[in-house]
Amino acid sequence: MSRKRSVRPDEIFLSHSSKDGRFTARLADVLADHGLKTFLGKRHIGGAQQWHDSIGAALKRCDWFVVILSPHSVRSQWVKYELVYALQADRYRKRIVPVLYRTCDPGKLSWALSAIQRIDFRRNFEKGCGQVLSVLQVQSEKAKDKL
Numbered sequence: 001m002s003r004k005r006s007v008r009p010d011e012i013f014l015s016h017s018s019k020d021g022r023f024t025a026r027l028a029d030v031l032a033d034h035g036l037k038t039f040l041g042k043r044h045i046g047g048a049q050q051w052h053d054s055i056g057a058a059l060k061r062c063d064w065f066v067v068i069l070s071p072h073s074v075r076s077q078w079v080k081y082e083l084v085y086a087l088q089a090d091r092y093r094k095r096i097v098p099v100l101y102r103t104c105d106p107g108k109l110s111w112a113l114s115a116i117q118r119i120d121f122r123r124n125f126e127k128g129c130g131q132v133l134s135v136l137q138v139q140s141e142k143a144k145d146k147l
Helices: 018-033 051-061 077-088 111-115 125-135 139-146
Strands: 012-015 064-069 096-100
Touching: 012 018, 012 077, 018 064, 018 125, 051 077, 064 077, 077 096, 096 125
Parallel strands: 012 064, 064 096
Antiparallel strands: none
16 A cells, blocks of 8 residues: 655755855745755755765755746756756656746746746746745645644
8 A cells, every 4th residue: 555645844855056045045944944944955955974975865865846937947967967956856746846936937947847837036036935835835835833
């Protein structure tokens, strides 16, 4: 008998270009404020660590994958490597969240992204955060805490 996985994330991998670091850190802060653990390379890879090993370990450990889409990220070879890994890993099935930060062509990363609904942050950060939290089924839990 197969056990059903919970939807609420244990840890979220944030795939992004370092040039989009400020936006990604802001999103990570919002997720943390809602009790969600994230892996953000700049914050979680310490000095003298092999960053590619740390990224690989995080990809194996995390159970949700958020990819920040921008002109920088669609040109990033590392974002592409991370996304390809997520698309092939069973644990990320139906747990990949494309976040549209800046107008770009996500098809440059993978044709498979066209089949996944993007969350658009281009005009309203707060609305985008609400949509991400809804996908992660966090919003309703936080609202219950206020009752």
